[in-house]
Amino acid sequence: MKKIAQFLACLVIAFGFLTNASAQSTAGSKVVYHIDDAEVQGIKGLRNIRNHLDTAPSTTIIVVTHANGVDLLMEGVKDKKNNIEYAPLVSALKSRGVKFEVCEITLKNRNLKKDQFILDADFTPSGVVRVADLQYKDGFAYIKP
Structure with missing residues (x-):
């Protein structure tokens, strides 16, 4: 009887994991x-x-920019190699739920103003702290393209 109870307990645990x-x-x-x-x-x-x-449309994606990365979200800025403006590409991704954030420390260090950025940009006090918190506290995977 004890072995049956142990077997059933194992099944319940396995079902819980699955x-x-x-x-x-x-x-x-x-x-x-x-x-x-x-x-x-x-x-x-x-x-x-x-x-x-x-490939994975239910993925939650947050893009954090700092240093020269904030240029990605500046109004009118283009990719120098391909001469493609970033803003329409960012807007298309924003419409799919992607959140874009700009580091406010970078704004201060580069003497930039929030109104220089596209409307799709949000702001975070520190890009580096935000990346660390998303990874450690919120369980986000990290990708640096």
Whole structure:
């Protein structure tokens, strides 16, 4: 009788693990994309994000920019290599639920104003702290294109 009870307990535990794993896979993952150089990472990063959402549309994505990465979200800025304006690409991703954030420390250090950025940009006190918090506190995976 004791062995039957142990067997049933094992089945209940195994079923719980399977149910939990199934719930996690349907919930979608959470990813922070870290951009600190728009010229090097801009188009590549935006393309990666688009492809990511095409394959896994339920993914929660936050893009955190700092240093020269904030240029990705500045009004009228283009990719120097391909002469493609970032704003329409960002807007398309924003409409798919992607959140874009600009580091306010970078604004101060580069003497930039919030009104120089596209409307799709949000602001965070520190880009580096935000990336760390998203990873550690909120369980986001980290990608740097």
